[in-house]
Amino acid sequence: MSIRSAGLIRPLVLFTAVLLAAPVQANEDLDGFHFGGGVSSNSVSGSRNAIGAQFFGGYDFGPILGDANLLAEVGYMDSDFISDGRRRPSAQGLWATAVAQLPLTGYWSLLGRAGLDFGDDDGLMVGVGGAWQANQQLQLRGEIIARDNIDSFQFNVVYGF
Template sequence: MKLRTLALLTFSAALAVPPLAAAQGGFDSTKLFFGAGISQNDASGIDDEGTGFQIFGGYEFGQLARNVSLDAEVGYMDSGDMKACDTFFGIRQCAEGDAKGLWATGVGRLALNPQFDLIGRLGFDFGDDDGLMFGIGGGFNVNKQTQLRLELVERDEISSLQFNFVYRP
């Protein structure tokens, strides 16, 4: 199975979870959450980093084991403009570009205590940097509705250091 096909199936499955849960009487709208943040992005072969953003939504599936929870997240990211320069026959030439696109991941959270979570993610990027993506980080629970996250997310070509705000209504 090609990676692109697998990624499309994963994304479709992530979008299908809430309607399927609702059909089985298990969908709970209080488990939905939303987030947004800024990121510092670096790509291989790029001289200049880009400052970008991401927005996302998710669903909490609940605890798998003591202090271990599983979520699904779907979002959009823009890496911001990055500059690549190269010297060709003694002439330095530069070009700017960015990467954008949708992504879907499963997110595991390990609650260390009521204030801190360790976070791990694995999924697919469907945009300009399509392919496998994974990340690690931590979350600080300001209160029951608000979490601040710091994560390092790796995609096929782009590495992102992200600071996100998560809101659970």
Template sequence: MKKMVGLVLFAASILSAPVVAQAEGLKLDAKRFYLGGGLNFNNLPGVGSSRGFQFIGGYEFGFKLNEDISTSLELGYMDSGDFDRLNNTGDADKASGVWVAAVESVPLTSKTDMLARIGYDFGDDDGFLLGAGMQYKFDTKVALRMEYVTREHVNGLQVNVLVKF
């Protein structure tokens, strides 16, 4: 029950960000939406490793914290792929599901950013997720990200390509 209450409060706070932004006179700009996808290389302690994929959709808000830190809200789907070891039923374990996260981005140079994320996974590995990584911007529309994301059970290195509209 406590987990469900925490989940509801967390989801409400994350999902209300666009409403607050709208209420403060900020309008959603189509050029701030982005889509992406990539590969993940995962580890599940005691079970082994796997390779999978994910898809991401996000929105970068127009306001900045401390004049530098950008805030984005992302919604994604992750599939870990099959882990090395078989479970008790003789099948390979895997985890998949939808997640939502707030992403903070700090520019290091004109083309590279440091990233931090906090969110919640609603799938097989449900629970909070945390991540950190780097982003390289090829131009104003295309970026490459490399992040380490830890979930309740599955930890993984993710490599994604993002495209802005």
């Protein structure tokens, strides 16, 4: 399933436009806040893998877990699955997680998250991944996320203020 057939072109174009229109200079009133989004490959038992998208926002509380920063993130995910060739059940919903980000080098960090999904796959949500800090505001992330029924590999772009 391609991004185009999954109906993700418009949301990704909108997200890219918002990202590019965001101010380059960080505003002190927004210090610590970030937003992001990306694409995911989602799998669920009995269905083919599906392309999905997610959008999220959060706040970085800083290094309060030793060297690791504690972040709080809330977001929305959407994905369609083909289970029998005729149906296209979707999985979508809101989620909230606490994220620990442990710096490894000047640019690379290890991510770990735990929280709750409140959507079609409601329940516990955990994940692990890595982040690369491209510059002071822009971060690229790759994560493996496990929910009760859906497992995802996600690639996200994050913009911090």
